[in-house]
Structure formats: C-alpha cells, structure tokens
Amino acid sequence: MSQKIVLTHFSAPGSRARRWRWFREKFVEFILFSAAASSVLVTAGIVWTLISESIPFFKNVSLWDFITGTEWTPTFENAKFGILPLLGGTFLSTFIGLIVAIPLGTIAAAYLSEYMKPQVREIVKPILELLAAVPTVVYGYFALLFVTPLLQQLFPQIQGFNILAAGLVIGFMIIPYVSSLSEDAMRAVPNHFREASLALGASQFQTTIRVVIPGAFSGISSAYVLAISRALGETMVVAIAGGNQPQLTMDPTQPAATITAFIVQISQGDLPHGSIGYQSIYVAGLTLFVITFSFNVLGLWIRKRIQEKE
Amino acid sequence: MEVLLTAKQNQDSANKDLVTVDLVQLKKRQLMNQVFSVLGLLTLLFSILVLLALIWDLASTGAPRITKEFFMQFPSRIPGKAGILSAWVGSFCVMIVTALCAIPLGIGAGVYLEEYARKNWFTHLIELNIINLAGVPSIIFGLMSLGFFVQKLNFGQSLLTAGLTLGLMVLPIVIVTAREAIRSIPNSIREASFALGASRWQTIKHHVLPYSSGGILTGVIISLSRAIGETAPLITIGAVTFIAFLPTSPVSVVWPFINFQWLKDPFTVMPIQMFNWISKPESEFHVNAAATGIVLLGMTLLMNIVAIFIRYRFRAKMKW
Numbered sequence: 001m002s003q004k005i006v007l008t009h010f011s012a013p014g015s016r017a018r019r020w021r022w023f024r025e026k027f028v029e030f031i032l033f034s035a036a037a038s039s040v041l042v043t044a045g046i047v048w049t050l051i052s053e054s055i056p057f058f059k060n061v062s063l064w065d066f067i068t069g070t071e072w073t074p075t076f077e078n079a080k081f082g083i084l085p086l087l088g089g090t091f092l093s094t095f096i097g098l099i100v101a102i103p104l105g106t107i108a109a110a111y112l113s114e115y116m117k118p119q120v121r122e123i124v125k126p127i128l129e130l131l132a133a134v135p136t137v138v139y140g141y142f143a144l145l146f147v148t149p150l151l152q153q154l155f156p157q158i159q160g161f162n163i164l165a166a167g168l169v170i171g172f173m174i175i176p177y178v179s180s181l182s183e184d185a186m187r188a189v190p191n192h193f194r195e196a197s198l199a200l201g202a203s204q205f206q207t208t209i210r211v212v213i214p215g216a217f218s219g220i221s222s223a224y225v226l227a228i229s230r231a232l233g234e235t236m237v238v239a240i241a242g243g244n245q246p247q248l249t250m251d252p253t254q255p256a257a258t259i260t261a262f263i264v265q266i267s268q269g270d271l272p273h274g275s276i277g278y279q280s281i282y283v284a285g286l287t288l289f290v291i292t293f294s295f296n297v298l299g300l301w302i303r304k305r306i307q308e309k310e
Numbered sequence: 311m312e313v314l315l316t317a318k319q320n321q322d323s324a325n326k327d328l329v330t331v332d333l334v335q336l337k338k339r340q341l342m343n344q345v346f347s348v349l350g351l352l353t354l355l356f357s358i359l360v361l362l363a364l365i366w367d368l369a370s371t372g373a374p375r376i377t378k379e380f381f382m383q384f385p386s387r388i389p390g391k392a393g394i395l396s397a398w399v400g401s402f403c404v405m406i407v408t409a410l411c412a413i414p415l416g417i418g419a420g421v422y423l424e425e426y427a428r429k430n431w432f433t434h435l436i437e438l439n440i441i442n443l444a445g446v447p448s449i450i451f452g453l454m455s456l457g458f459f460v461q462k463l464n465f466g467q468s469l470l471t472a473g474l475t476l477g478l479m480v481l482p483i484v485i486v487t488a489r490e491a492i493r494s495i496p497n498s499i500r501e502a503s504f505a506l507g508a509s510r511w512q513t514i515k516h517h518v519l520p521y522s523s524g525g526i527l528t529g530v531i532i533s534l535s536r537a538i539g540e541t542a543p544l545i546t547i548g549a550v551t552f553i554a555f556l557p558t559s560p561v562s563v564v565w566p567f568i569n570f571q572w573l574k575d576p577f578t579v580m581p582i583q584m585f586n587w588i589s590k591p592e593s594e595f596h597v598n599a600a601a602t603g604i605v606l607l608g609m610t611l612l613m614n615i616v617a618i619f620i621r622y623r624f625r626a627k628m629k630w
Contacts, residue, residue: 021509024511025509025510025511028511029422029426029510029511031418032418032419032421032422032426033422033426034418035414035415035416035417035418035419035422036418036419036422036423036427036436037436038415038419039415039419039436039439039440039443039481039482039485040435040436040439042443042454042478042481043439043442043443045454045458046446046450046451046453046454049453049454049456049457049458050450050453050454050457052457053457104353104356104357107349107350107353108350108353108354108357110346110350111346111347111349111350111351111353111354112350112354115347115350124354126618127358127361128354128357128358129614130361130611130614131357131360131361133532133535133536133610133611133614134361134364134539134607134610134611135538135539135540135541135581135603135606135607135610136539136540136541136542137539137541137581137584137585137588137603137606138364138368138539138584138603138606138607139364140585140588141368141584141588141596141599141600141603142363142364142367142368144588145367145371145588145596146363146364146367172357172360175357203339203340203342203343204343204347205339205342205343205346205347206339206342206343208346226445229445230445232447233446233447233448233449233450234447235447235448235449235541235542236541236542236581236585239542240585240588240589260447260449260542263449263452263453263542263546264449264542264545264546267452267456267545267546267547267548268545270548273461281453281546282453282457285449285450285453288447288449288450289446289447289450292445292446292447292450293442293445293446295445296441296442296445297442299445300438300441300442
C-alpha cells in the first residue's frame with residue numbers, strides 16, 4: 001500500500017505522470033507569461049490608438065500651426081487648433097500645485113524622517129497618504145465649493161471658476177506623492193552620516209539640511225518628477241473648478257482650460273467618430289502622453305542613477 | 311615682559327571673542343532647530359487639516375440627504391427626489407468587471423516576473439513598461455478605451471467597457487504590490503519545497519501565494535479603491551448620460567437562468583453622478599453631490615484603512 005503511494009508521487013522518468021506534470025508546468029508558465037506580456041499590449045494599444053486617430057488630424061492642420069497657434073477653438077465654425085492655450089493652462093495649474101506640494105511635502109518628509117518618533121510616524125504617514133486616496137471628483141467639489149469661496153473672501157476679484165483654486169487643490173492632492181517617496185529616500189541615508197555630522201557639533205536641523213537632504217537628493221527629485229507627472233495628468237479638479245476656457249493667460253485668477261479638461265468637455269457632448277473635433281481630443285491626449293512620458297523617463301533615469309551609485 | 315603680557319592679553323581677548331561668537335552661533339542654531347521642528351509639525355497639521363476640512367465640508371452639506379430613500383431612488387430632475395440607486399449599482403457592477411480583469415492579470419504578471427522571468431531584454435521591457443504605465447494619466451486610458459473597445463470592438467458605452475478600462479488602469483498597482491509581496495518571501499521556503507520534490511508551480515500554489523496573500527490583498531483593495539473613485543476615463547468613453555434604470559439582472563427564472571446581457575448595458579457610476587450634479591447651477595443639486603461625495607469618500611477611505619490594517623497585521627504575524 002505504502003509502496004503504491006510512493007510510486008504515484010515519484011513516477012519514473014518518461015512515464016505518463018511525468019509527462020503530464022511537465023506539460024502542466026509549461027502550460028502554467030505560458031499562462032503567467034501571457035499575463036505579464038499583456039501589460040506591454042496595453043501600452044501598445046495606447047500608443048497605437050493615440051497615433052492612428054491623430055494622423056488624419058495632421059492632414060488638415062499643419063504641425064507648425066498646432067505647436068505655435070495661440071487659439072484653440074475646435075468646436076467653432078472657423079476652428080483653430082493651436083495647442084498653446086491648453087499647454088499654458090496645464091502648466092499653470094501644475095506650477096501652482098507644485099508651489100504648494102513641494103515645500104509642504106518636503107518639510108513634512110524631513111520632519112517625519114528626522115524628527116518624529118518611529119511609532120508616531122507609523123500612524124501619521126498612512127493618514128497623510130489618505131490625501132492621495134480621496135477621489136478626484138471629490139477634490140473637484142472641494143475646489144469649486146470650498147476653496148474658491150474662501151479665496152473670494154480674501155481676494156474679491158477672483159472669478160467663480162479659476163485656475164488658482166484648482167491648482168491649490170491639485171497641490172494638496174500630490175503632497176503624499178512628494179512626502180512619502182522623499183521620506184523613504186531620506187530614511188535610506190545611512191545613520192553613520194548623521195552620527196558623524198552630529199559628532200562634529202552640527203544641530204539636528206543642520207544635519208537634515210546639509211547631510212540628509214543632499215544624500216537623498218536623487219530620491220527626492222524622483223519624487224518631485226512623479227508629482228509633476230501626476231499633476232499634469234490631473235483631470236477632474238480642473239474640469240470642475242477651472243472653468244474650461246482655453247485662453248493663453250498667466251493670471252491664475254482667470255478661468256482657463258487644461259488638456260485634460262478639454263478632453264472631458266468634448267467627451268460630454270457627442271461628436272461623431274471621424275470628425276475633426278473627435279480627432280482633436282486624441283491629438284490633445286497624444287500631447288499629454290508625450291509630456292508625461294518624458295517626465296516618467298526622466299524619473300526612471302534619476303532612479304537608475306541612484307541604484308548605480310549604491 | 312611687557313610685550314609678552316600684551317601679547318597674552320591680546321590672545322585672551324581674541325579667545326573671548328571666539329567664545330562669544332560661538333555662543334551666538336549656537337543660540338542661532340538651536341533657534342533654527344526649534345523653528346524647523348515647529349514648522350514641520352505645522353506642515354503635517356496643515357495637511358491633515360485640509361483632509362478634515364474636506365470631510366467636514368462634505369458632511370455639513372450632504373449629511374442630511376443621506377437617507378434610505380437616497381440609496382433607493384433614481385436620479386431625477388427634482389433635486390429633493392433624486393437618488394443614487396443606478397449609480398451605486400453601476401459602481402458595483404463595474405467593480406466586478408474591473409476585479410475580474412485586474413486581479414488575475416496582475417497577480418499572474420507579478421508571479422511570472424518574480425518566479426519565472428529570466429533576465430533578458432523582454433523581461434526588462436515588461437518591467438520598464440509597468441513603471442511607465444503606472445505614470446500614464448487616467449484620461450489616456452479612457453481615450454485608448456474609446457478608440458479600441460468602443461470603436462474597434464464595438465463594446466459600446468457599456469459596463470464591460472468601463473470595467474475593462476478601469477481594470478487596465480489599475481493593473482500596474484496590482485502587479486507592483488504583488489511583486490513586492492512575493493519578493494518578501496525568503497528563498498529558504500522555496501528551496502525547502504523544491505527539496506521535497508515539489509515542482510515550481512506546486513511551490514507557488516502551496517507556499518508562495520498563500521504566504522504573500524496579505525500583501526497581494528492589500529494591493530487589490532488599494533487598486534479597487536482607486537478604480538471606484540475614478541471619473542475621467544469613464545467620461546471619455548461617453549458615460550455621461552441620464553440613466554434611470556438598472557442593468558439587466560444576471561439571473562432569471564427562465565432558461566438559461568444566467569445571462570451576461572448586463573455587461574452590454576449602459577450605466578452610470580457614483581463619481582459620474584456626482585460630477586453631473588456638481589455641473590448643475592442649482593445649489594440643491596450640489597447638496598446631492600455632497601451626499602454622493604460622502605458615500606464615495608467613505609468607501610475609499612474605508613478600503614484604504616482596511617488595506618493598511620491588513621498590511622499591519624501581516625507584517626506583525628509573519629516572522630521568517
């Protein structure tokens with residue numbers, strides 16, 4: 001009896017059980033490989049759709065007009081397709097967001113990493129990360145119906161829809177992206193660096209500024225890059241609170257439109273497939289994809305440099 | 311003698327100067343240190359205060375609307391009678407499709423990359439690709455889905471399209487967290503299993519996956535919480551319509567009892583319903599939006615807290 005069990009489990013080479021086992025192993029490996037490879041297909045699908053829908057667009061509009069045009073009016077009778085107003089809105093809201101998130105996030109990271117007790121940090125860090133978990137449509141509500149009225153009390157000239165409130169709220173939203181990754185980078189700085197600095201008589205603050213932050217520089221900048229990429233692609237906050245008016249302005253109290261907000265605006269109506277208005281959302285999307293892709297590559301490059309140094 | 315004395319006095323006074331300078335410096339440094347520790351604390355408090363202000367703002371506006379009727383009524387032109395029945399049912403159905411798409415693909419990819427993949431250019435490509443996909447703005451996934459699922463495959467503006475869009479969007483989160491969880495299992499466990507004659511797949515099925523299930527589950531919950539609050543890609547596929555009906559029931563009393571018609575049905579979800587109500591000028595609709603926001607925020611925060619709790623429990627339990 002016991003011999004029989006041994007035989008079924010340790011079957012002879014070339015037996016049916018062996019072959020079945022070999023086949024099952026290869027089959028599972030193939031399935032798992034397909035799952036991993038499918039992620040490449042997703043990227044291929046994104047690139048293929050964006051490009052194939054954009055090519056007909058550039059048969060009607062020259063690339064030069066697209067890049068240098070200062071008017072974006074795709075739904076007008078006399079449609080103009082200059083991407084600059086959308087790019088301006090996108091970078092303006094991102095810039096305001098970064099003014100909020102980079103100082104707050106970096107200081108929070110330094111405090112969490114260098115000043116806080118580990119037990120308290122274990123509680124505070126997840127709470128801070130909840131800021132990134134709030135749905136963006138809720139942030140849109142917050143920007144339009146809480147932050148804007150608050151700003152209007154301070155500066156009465158601000159309009160009901162403006163890029164300032166949207167940018168500020170994007171800033172709050174990306175604080176955790178800056179703080180969590182920067183904090184990880186700061187904590188990865190070896191402790192004997194800190195000890196050496198403190199032994200030479202530097203204060204904790206001097207150690208943080210002159211030893212820890214320079215030591216974690218690559219990690220902190222890759223956190224910034226991630227936050228920028230995230231802010232550039234943010235959609236609902238600007239679509240709700242930004243006003244959706246493509247105009248080339250550097251005045252954040254005015255309404256403006258970002259690439260993402262424009263896509264949302266057009267998608268709400270129903271433009272027929274194949275019309276130039278429909279193609280214009282793909283061109284806008286392609287522009288956004290190229291920009292965020294460059295930032296992602298930059299972030300990757302910085303991270304790779306850290307790994308090489310280590 | 312006199313010269314020496316003056317020299318000594320000079321030296322003394324110089325020393326004294328040095329000491330006073332140092333004391334001023336020290337005071338300054340200590341002050342800076344204290345200023346920074348207060349600043350750091352204020353920064354953290356401010357960030358948490360923003361979160362609290364957001365919750366308070368939603369709660370003070372929307373809480374009175376949260377009644378049983380609000381969950382049981384369809385959206386309506388009359389703000390006081392409108393509810394989120396079609397929205398929460400829609401969110402629930404979309405989440406099922408999203409989970410069925412993202413969980414098997416994500417865990418499968420994670421297992422392959424950690425347990426099988428050889429170091430070659432294709433593995434490297436997959437890894438770079440996943441890092442890049444995680445940084446693609448969500449609205450781009452919507453455009454891809456509109457061009458591919460809606461136009462090419464003719465899935466229409468359906469629950470299936472929406473679920474697949476969000477599933478592909480959260481795929482990188484599932485893969486990355488699954489890989490981290492699998493990587494944290496020490497090799498000695500695998501070697502012990504191999505030594506007893508188990509094959510690679512048997513080792514994964516009986517040891518690697520069960521021991522990493524906590525980490526994987528955390529990733530799955532976080533990714534679903536991201537998907538449930540996502541709005542932009544669903545607007546892009548054209549989901550902003552007035553939906554005052556429910557998807558077809560998946561079970562019926564007549565043959566064949568189970569059908570998949572619901573996958574093809576048009577839908578609305580909670581974030582889109584909220585967006586609709588925010589976009590209306592009447593402030594009564596904003597109250598409805600706030601109430602929907604509370605439900606949405608409550609769900610995502612709850613899911614995140616559960617995920618943190620599971621991660622914490624597993625970290626405390628697992629001692630290698």
